[in-house]
Amino acid sequence: MKSYKNYFILHAPPEEVYLALTLPATIQLWSGDKAIMSTEPGSEFSLWEGSIAGRNLEFEAGKKIVQQWYFGDQDEDSIVTIKLHPHKQGTSAELSHTNIPDEVYEEMVEGWKINYFGALQEFYD
Numbered sequence: 001m002k003s004y005k006n007y008f009i010l011h012a013p014p015e016e017v018y019l020a021l022t023l024p025a026t027i028q029l030w031s032g033d034k035a036i037m038s039t040e041p042g043s044e045f046s047l048w049e050g051s052i053a054g055r056n057l058e059f060e061a062g063k064k065i066v067q068q069w070y071f072g073d074q075d076e077d078s079i080v081t082i083k084l085h086p087h088k089q090g091t092s093a094e095l096s097h098t099n100i101p102d103e104v105y106e107e108m109v110e111g112w113k114i115n116y117f118g119a120l121q122e123f124y125d
Contacts, residue, residue, distance in 0.1 A: 008117040014084035030123035
């Protein structure tokens with residue numbers, strides 16, 4: 001199991017980025033696929049036609065999202081935490097993803113950089 005941490009600059013205020021990460025209609029705009037998402041702790045979510053699925057754990061409007069991502073049967077939960085910080089260019093998104101299975105680590109890192117935050121960066125540029 002591995003962990004990944006990175007920061008991404010987005011040219012929009014944290015409150016707007018938070019909505020882009022939590023509203024299904026807005027997620028569809030930047031991801032290109034329908035999304036199942038709610039800001040209700042304990043609710044299930046699904047992105048990219050189920051390629052990413054899990055359970056929402058915690059939300060702090062405009063500031064933080066915590067989710068458990070599913071990777072089949074594993075002993076430790078894979079937890080994604082996204083913290084949004086004001087930045088002179090808009091938002092600094094602090095990403096922390098723990099307990100990523102070794103066999104999907106490289107694919108997951110590439111996905112974060114290109115499909116997830118890369119798509120968000122393009123959306124705001």
